[in-house]
Amino acid sequence: MVGDTNPSYGAPDDEAYYRETREMLEESYLGADDPRGQSGFRGDEARWERARRPIVSAVDRDGTFLDVGCANGLLMESLAAWAAEDGYKIEPYGLDLIDSLAALARRRLPQWADRIFTGNVTDWQPPFRFDFVRTELEYAPAHRRQALVERLLREFVVPGGRVIVCSYGSSRRPAPKAEPVGEILRGWGYEVAGQAEGSDVNGVVFARVAWIDRADP
Numbered sequence: 001m002v003g004d005t006n007p008s009y010g011a012p013d014d015e016a017y018y019r020e021t022r023e024m025l026e027e028s029y030l031g032a033d034d035p036r037g038q039s040g041f042r043g044d045e046a047r048w049e050r051a052r053r054p055i056v057s058a059v060d061r062d063g064t065f066l067d068v069g070c071a072n073g074l075l076m077e078s079l080a081a082w083a084a085e086d087g088y089k090i091e092p093y094g095l096d097l098i099d100s101l102a103a104l105a106r107r108r109l110p111q112w113a114d115r116i117f118t119g120n121v122t123d124w125q126p127p128f129r130f131d132f133v134r135t136e137l138e139y140a141p142a143h144r145r146q147a148l149v150e151r152l153l154r155e156f157v158v159p160g161g162r163v164i165v166c167s168y169g170s171s172r173r174p175a176p177k178a179e180p181v182g183e184i185l186r187g188w189g190y191e192v193a194g195q196a197e198g199s200d201v202n203g204v205v206f207a208r209v210a211w212i213d214r215a216d217p
Contacts, residue, residue, distance in 0.1 A: 017141045018097065018120065026098050029071055038072040038104065048078070050198050051168065051207045055134060056082045057196035058164045058211040062089045063131025066156065068121045069139055070094030073105030076112065079134075093130065095119060097139075122148060126156050133157055134164040137181065146188050153214045162193070164211045182210035 025040070032038045036048050043051075052075060059065070059079075067076050076092035083090045094116040096102040106113040117124070121139050133156045140148040152163045167179040182195045190212045198207035 014122075014141055014144065022098055025071075026100055029101060030104070035072060035074045035108070038101075039074040040071060047200065048074075049082075050200060052078060052198070053082050054196035054198045054207055054209050055079060055164060055166060056086060058162060058194060058209065059083050059086070059088050059090060059132060061131070063091070063161075064093060064128075065090040065132040066093045066095060066126070066130040066134070068095050068133065068135040068152075070096050070105055070116065071101050073109045073112070073116060075134075076105075077109060090132065091115075093117070095121060095124060097121075122151070129158045130156060130161060131158055132162050132164060134166060136166050136168075137179070137184070149185070149188070149190070149212075153212070157214045159214055159216045161214050162211050163214070164209060167208045168206065178206055178208040181208050185210055185212060 029038050029040055036043065036045075041048055041051065055075075056079060065076075065079065065083075067079070070076055073094055076094050080090055080092050092112065092115065094102070094105055094112075096105065096116070096118060097120055099118050102116050102118040105116045109116070121135065122144065133152050135148070135152060137145045137148070149163060149165065157163060165181045165185060167181045178197070182192045185192050192210050193213045194211050196209045197205050198209075199205050
């Protein structure tokens with residue numbers, strides 16, 4: 001099995017990381033006055049689709065889909081619509097670290113209110129396993145990221161299920177840049193089942209997506 005399969009979360013440096021993340025995202029997202037801003041994105045609907053629709057490239061069948069870091073639920077909503085256009089029905093679920101953002105998502109999407117959870121993906125226990133799980137590496141401190149991916153494969157997806165890793169760049173850097181998530185996963189020993197990317201109108205790649213599958217038992 002790849003990675004640290006028994007990580008010890010909750011160390012003081014980890015707590016500081018999540019505290020700072022909560023403070024930064026809550027202020028930024030809840031201070032926005034449009035759904036995309038409340039999901040951490042700046043731009044119009046067309047730009048949002050260019051940046052986020054590549055995720056649907058990983059959807060190859062009907063199934064349940066957990067969006068880790070769902071914020072106000074806009075991505076859940078968008079992915080369900082885009083997948084339907086491609087001929088697939090996904091049942092979206094969401095998980096967010098921040099209570100106020102999860103509450104906003106429930107208000108925006110009352111039909112899915114009971115599918116939107118609050119918790120830290122590093123120790124939250126899913127109610128069942130999903131066919132697809134979308135995540136970002138920055139949802140864990142740098143030294144926990146490989147273990148996060150392993151935990152998602154081991155505890156969150158069904159056999160044959162898929163973990164989808166995205167990068168849109170880090171808000172902690174002066175010049176955000178989408179990380180080469182496929183290369184990172186391969187460097188950890190995973191077999192990458194597929195990759196996609198999204199480019200802005202100027203040709204700059206501002207979203208990268210890579211996915212890995214859980215082997216059947």
